[in-house]
Amino acid sequence: GENVEQHPSTLSVQEGDSAVIKCTYSDSASNYFPWYKQELGKRPQLIIDIRSNVGEKKDQRIAVTLNKTAKHFSLHITETQPEDSAVYFCAASPGYSTLTFGKGTMLLVSP
């Protein structure tokens, strides 16, 4: 089955800095890569996703890049704000199967 590794487990940045979270996956058949943000005590919410026919996708301050050859994908957050503080999960799926999640990255943005 799919295995997703996520790094770092904790990331502290100053407000205004950029943050990058990286994930690797094992199943070359995976073609769907979503990212979720989970605030304390709340549900994970989908913030951006990318499919394997696309190398990069951007939505305002958030971008995701995908390297299928190397089997890794990354989340980039620019101009971080305190409200970006949360746990972020990456996930991967071959589409016909269930999502496999990484273990999460706690992002702390200090004012």
Place this chain on the structure above:
Amino acid sequence: SQTIHQWPATLVQPVGSPLSLECTVEGTSNPNLYWYRQAAGRGLQLLFYSVGIGQISSEVPQNLSASRPQDRQFILSSKKLLLSDSGFYLCAWSVKRGLSNYGYTFGSGTRLTVV
């Protein structure tokens, strides 16, 4: 638009008592449905998923069971709770497109404490 409802929001149950958590989805038909558990820490553990009425796949053998009596209803149950069943339980649904499924959306979760 599609919405997912999950209840109750919090639950405190004694060891050995039964459990029933319910999840319903509105605004779509024939969704894939999932139950996840998030124990202390951050990981999301897939417990069960269903691709249709009466079709349940179990990912982790344990003290829990799931049922899908209607197209948009998914129920998580236990006959006798253990302390280790404590956690944050999340229902989710995903869109089916042909053989693929995308856009997992989570319910608001149930925080279960077994005492």
